[in-house]
Amino acid sequence: MGNHTVSHPRSRNFPFSRENALEDYTLERLEEELVQANEALEMVTGRRPTSFAYPCGQRFVGRGRAIRSYVPLVAEHFLVGRGFLDETPNDPLQCDMAQVSGVAADGMDFEQLRMSLASALEGGKWLVLVVHDVASELRPQAITTDALEEVCRHVSRRPELWTDTVSAVGSHLLQERGG
Numbered sequence: 001m002g003n004h005t006v007s008h009p010r011s012r013n014f015p016f017s018r019e020n021a022l023e024d025y026t027l028e029r030l031e032e033e034l035v036q037a038n039e040a041l042e043m044v045t046g047r048r049p050t051s052f053a054y055p056c057g058q059r060f061v062g063r064g065r066a067i068r069s070y071v072p073l074v075a076e077h078f079l080v081g082r083g084f085l086d087e088t089p090n091d092p093l094q095c096d097m098a099q100v101s102g103v104a105a106d107g108m109d110f111e112q113l114r115m116s117l118a119s120a121l122e123g124g125k126w127l128v129l130v131v132h133d134v135a136s137e138l139r140p141q142a143i144t145t146d147a148l149e150e151v152c153r154h155v156s157r158r159p160e161l162w163t164d165t166v167s168a169v170g171s172h173l174l175q176e177r178g179g
Contacts, residue, residue, distance in 0.1 A: 001041060002051035002166065003078065006033045010056040025061035030070050034077050050079040050167040053130075057084030059099065074098050080170035082128060089116075089125035093177065097170050105129040106141045110150035117154070121161060126173070128166060 009030070012021035022030075034052070042048045052074050060067050074081035075098035086101035095101070105113060113129070120127035135142035155161045162169070 001045055001047075001049060002053055002082070003034060003037045003041060003049040004053045005030075005055055006037045006040070008055045009033075010058055014056070022058055022061050023063040027061060027068050027070060027073060030061055031073050031077075034073060038077065051165070051170070052078040052081045053102070054081060054083055054099075057086065057102065059083070071096075071098050079174070080166050082130070082166050084130050089120040089123070089127040092124070092126045092173050095126065095173075097174060100126075100128055100166065100170065102128045102130040105131045105143055106133075107138060108143065108147065109138070110147045110154075113147060113151050114154060117151075117161065121158075126169060 007020050009020045009022045009025055010017045012018050012023045038049055054074075059071050060069055062068050071081065079097065080100055081098045082100050082102045084102045085104050087103075088101055089103060090101050103116065105116075108116075116127060116129070119125075131143040131148075133139070133142040134145055134148055136145055138144050155163050164172075
């Protein structure tokens with residue numbers, strides 16, 4: 001289980017987020033949310049989260065000349081920070097663990113996902129698929145139960161594919177890199 005903030009702040013560009021917009025946040029306010037969410041998750045699960053998922057993949061607070069990246073906060077509090085709507089899988093030897101690329105898998109069928117998996121494997125990349133929900137029918141912010149089951153069957157038959165949590169893969173890669 002990873003941290004995703006307490007209130008899921010995102011850009012004011014989302015009309016439903018205007019009362020909780022990242023443009024109105026400071027680094028201090030966001031850090032308070034990260035710590036509060038960590039404490040709540042640890043209380044419920046007995047474990048402190050080691051991964052963070054950027055809400056909507058957004059990594060900045062403030063606006064204009066006062067805009068600030070909160071990637072350094074994620075690097076301070078977590079082993080891995082996972083993005084969203086990124087364009088490419090990760091180079092496992094080069095990627096910044098505080099901002100690992102997350103590739104959207106919402107709304108994709110098995111064939112699209114299989115092609116993404118094959119491409120990542122061919123390039124020696126770490127593919128982090130991001131979905132919001134699992135549903136019986138195809139929806140914009142969900143993967144279908146059938147597609148997810150097919151992906152699971154596909155990767156289970158391919159010993160050269162490693163599937164695990166973002167934290168487990170990130171931890172392994174950091175060990176391999178020597179730090």
